[in-house]
Amino acid sequence: MRHPSVTYSDRTFQALADPTRRAVLDLLRRGSQPAGEIAGAFPVSRPAISKHLRLLRRAHLVHEHREGRHRVYQLNPEPLRAIDTWLEQYRSFWKMSLTNLKTFVETEYAKETTQPRAAKPNTKTSKGDR
Numbered sequence: 806m807r808h809p810s811v812t813y814s815d816r817t818f819q820a821l822a823d824p825t826r827r828a829v830l831d832l833l834r835r836g837s838q839p840a841g842e843i844a845g846a847f848p849v850s851r852p853a854i855s856k857h858l859r860l861l862r863r864a865h866l867v868h869e870h871r872e873g874r875h876r877v878y879q880l881n882p883e884p885l886r887a888i889d890t891w892l893e894q895y896r897s898f899w900k901m902s903l904t905n906l907k908t909f910v911e912t913e914y915a916k917e918t919t920q921p922r923a924a925k926p927n928t929k930t931s932k933g934d935r
Contacts, residue, residue, distance in 0.1 A: 814891065817884040820864035825849065826857050830866060833880040840876045 820826050825847065832838065832846055844854040858878060861867045868879045 814888060816864040817866065817888060820860050820866055823857070826861055829854070829857055829861060830880060833867060833878060837877050837879040840878060843878060
């Protein structure tokens with residue numbers, strides 16, 4: 806059986822895989838918005854945006870509440886923080902790896918530029934030497 810946080814992350818990654826859903830999250834970074842306003846910001850149908858919002862809600866990336874007749878959506882940053890924490894170990898790995906690569910390349914370059922070059926033998930012959 807999988808650890809619950811793995812399932813939680815899987816849903817989050819699946820939700821984030823779609824560019825329209827990422828755009829909805831970007832829109833909600835500015836603050837809570839009714840579903841109608843969110844749908845109006847995209848060139849796709851309202852039912853399509855409703856489906857995207859439902860998937861975002863199931864992934865816990867947004868919260869929904871009612872204000873009168875309107876469904877209002879708000880960004881929930883917690884799943885994104887969990888992914889960011891998970892990604893941090895990879896950032897550290899790549900930073901260290903790239904630092905090591907940089908050091909290696911700089912060392913090799915320094916070796917090449919400080920070593921005297923061996924003279925190449927002259928293999929060209931002039932027309933008069935034949």
